[in-house]
Amino acid sequence: MNSYFVDLHIHIGRNWLGKAVKITGSKSLTLSNILKESSRHKGIHMIGIIDCHSPEVLKEIHDLIQKGMAYEKKDGGIQFEDVTLLLGSEIEIYDEHCNGPIHVLAFLPTIEKMETFSNWLSYRMTNIHLSSQRFYGTGKELQFKVKELGGLFIPAHVFTPFKSLYGKGVEASLTEVFDPDLIDGIELGLSADTKMADAIAELHRYTYLSNSDAHSLAKIAREYQEMYMDHPSFKELEWALHQVNGRRVVKNFGLNPLLGKYHKTVCGQCLKQRSSSEDTCSCGTSKMIKGVSDRIEELKTATTSPERPEYFYQVPLEYIPTLGKKTLEKLLQRYGTEMDILHYRTEEELNEIASSKIVDAIMKMRKGKLSISAGGGGIYGKVNISS
Template structure:
């Protein structure tokens, strides 16, 4: 029987069990143990993709958790901790001679043995295998082939982000076939500044499932974007079937921040955060030097009308509960004490039950969030947008 599962496939490790950095820009609290506790006990996420598992020390930490009976490897792939499955992933910064700059990709594997083999292979192409998102100098297609050889899933990451992405600055000029084999791609990760409607303006993406993930650099950001999938069990093989829409497995809904909240949504001047004029100058200070291209404008450059977009899962605009004005840490803790997890609060708890705990004003904000009704100020130039009360 198939059931609903919540999935976030892009979470970083900040520190390994020795206290050494993995993702330097990520929180020190982002350890494997803390990630799995947060996802299971507070967020209510059923499957998490941890994308720094290629680091040998991270692999050792997972192996020790299994040895101590705190986790176990699933027959259909994935590592089970408490109520949540860890999918072994790796984010890689690809430097391919066919591109003008780096592109981030995500590779996932079913078993520890697969990831160990992948880590050994990567160490021949990287300077420091212990760190996150390290530079890989080589063919992107060779990387795809190696991922498939090891039974993996291959996903281009946050494809519209202005930096280090497929369609961003330094990426391809027009089409993904300039660097990738489309037949070896399992899904496309949209990133925080785009949604399904925006991405479907590019016809070559119509064939792929879209995933919406948090790219979490702190525990609180886990599940700021996620998806609800229809699976039999929370395992690697079921996840892969859903991405490929096989055997009735599928993505049911995408939940993500309104793209206008993304820090790279609009083309603005990074100095004064004003929009550019038609001449490409800052409308406030007249500068052309500090203009940061936005995702919305980049998609317009690439848009095509070659075919009708496919029928997609609903894309529902949401933010984590901590983003709501007036909902501080103590109130969030009170909600979780009564209702278990953030997913329960956002999706399932009846309105009257919420009122009894946090009152009508905050309840209305949560109900608006549940229904995708969010008032906001848009972001751009590296600055996130903001949620408004009115």
């Protein structure tokens, strides 16, 4: 069995015609740029691009294959240089069983299956060309179609206050909207970790995923997991999610939940952090944006947790204050990829390029000892390093 780094939630900002796919995504976040960045700089072995239902994105994938720059793997996925692309789609559900919109991820094994799925969705969405569009049907109907096509179904960033399963989507249980037997994994989101999620007993049966939800090239692999697989492919991922034949997630790498932009409850007007028990803020408004930590406390149903892979708090290089573009480029040129720098290079090696302050931050990050100011209300937390 081999070890691979996997990030399964990356958006496309613009298609090859220059038109928006994820409207809030960076213009440089194109399919080709994502593949090159992941393979050459990030060191990620498998990525899930979750806007592959868009017809123009599918055409661009076909073009890469026709030009001999990529090829479709026998057991699912598209190989480009050193990275395997999984064909995914992020979809919004808001049916009569939901209290609020819920985002989910669907992955299909082949281009043909994704094209079939895209055609099916086009009759149930207003705009098939855009990312994260609302699906006009029930959650279970979507699950059944994904499974009919041999796909994987994963609720996305399940605790964020907006557009998530537990944020507002359900009152208390995923069974209000989904068939629990047709869920292949749970994406935690940036403001939660394994320990927090395991406060909810119904999640104990699922593999947890820590993905980047990247809206720019720099954000790729800000969260990811290490998996044991024979090789990167759709089938191997499916086995890893269900722990078949030794395949499994062995480590989750994610932001300290304090860095997530929805970790703490804040006032919806002045954005000051507040207790979830407060009815009004000192500024006079009664609108609060409930933090993930408080929402999980409301939903708590478990007193014990199952055995899980270790969860490592990692801080992407771009989050480290004073680490400028030139120093980052020198580090990448000397040591290869961001994965190498974050996890494998020694303190002595890093000191050859970066300042002692930056190196100290990387070393503390590896030990989970960085000082962090918590985020909330859409504002990310901050890393604090000594002057």
